[in-house]
Amino acid sequence: MPEPNRSANHATPDTPAPEARPVRRQARGERRIAQLLEAAASVFCETGYTAASTNAIAREAGVSPGTLYQYFPNKEAIAFELGDRLMHRWSESHGTALAAATQDLPLTQLLDAVLDPLIAFNYENPAFAVLMHGPDIPGRITQEFDTVHQGLLTRIEEIISGHLPGTSRAETARIAAMSFAVFKAGLDLILAHEGGERAAYVAELKSVMFRYLDPYLGEESPACAPGARIDTP
The missing domain is CATH 1.10.10.60 (Homeodomain-like)
Known part of the structure; x- marks a missing residue:
């Protein structure tokens, strides 16, 4: 057969x-x-x-x-691919944070909605800081970060303008830039600690940002700020 x-x-x-x-x-x-x-x-x-x-x-x-x-x-190709993927996740994190930044939220809730996802992203992706801020990083990666950074600042300016419609563009940009600088400085401290100390630094960062932004955006008493210390008799 x-x-x-x-x-x-x-x-x-x-x-x-x-x-x-x-x-x-x-x-x-x-x-x-x-x-x-x-x-x-x-x-x-x-x-x-x-x-x-x-x-x-x-x-x-x-x-x-x-x-x-x-x-x-080569190593550069690896960095490009890793940077692209991290940048995509970073953009999604920004999107989640800023979409929640509605102007009718009380300032404490606004800070939670914006800061928590950004802090979580940086904690879960430590290589992001290395690629975005380290020396000798390929230019394309840093250019992409600058684009996202500028988008974040623009959104912060929009939120501030919504609360303070009579504020000049220069002052709005200044408040946004200072807010972002405070966040980055606090983030470095947060990522340098673990466990309860990390949570304490998160609370401190929110307290600092509350006290800075409350005169512009808030209607709450500073005594209600995150991390505020209340003396008891």
């Missing part, structure tokens, strides 16, 4: 259909890329971007340098 035709156009029970193979290869490749980017984030945080090497990233990922080079030609 002649053997059945097992041409490439006919899948056998033991052989997946040809169209299924690229899907599996693509999924495997995405997993490998995610593994390499996670390793790169760890190495960048440990050594800084400049001192990091592709060999160190491959070692952290548990693969050979040759495997790494199948996906990325």
Whole structure:
């Protein structure tokens, strides 16, 4: 009896259909890329971007340098991909925070709605600060950060203008810039601590920002500010 035709156009029970193979290869490749980017984030945080090497990233990922080079030609390409993904998450975090920044919220709730997701993002993605603020970072990454940064400042200015319609544009920009500078300084302290100390620094940051913004935006008593200390007899 002649053997059945097992041409490439006919899948056998033991052989997946040809169209299924690229899907599996693509999924495997995405997993490998995610593994390499996670390793790169760890190495960048440990050594800084400049001192990091592709060999160190491959070692952290548990693969050979040759495997790494199948996906990325050099460290800069890794940084671009990691930066793009972090920037996308950062933009989503900004969107969540600023969408909640409605002008009818009391100032304490406004600070919670804006600051909590931004603090959480930076805590969960420590490589973001390394890539956005470290020396010798590829210019495209820092340019993208500057764009998002400017968008955040613009939104803060809009919120302030909504509360203070008669305020000049220069003063509104000044209040927004100062608010963001205070946030960045407080964020550095928050990320340098863990557990209860971190929560305490979050409360302190909100208290500082409340006391600065309340004369402009709030209708609450400073005694109700987050972290305010109330003396008892």
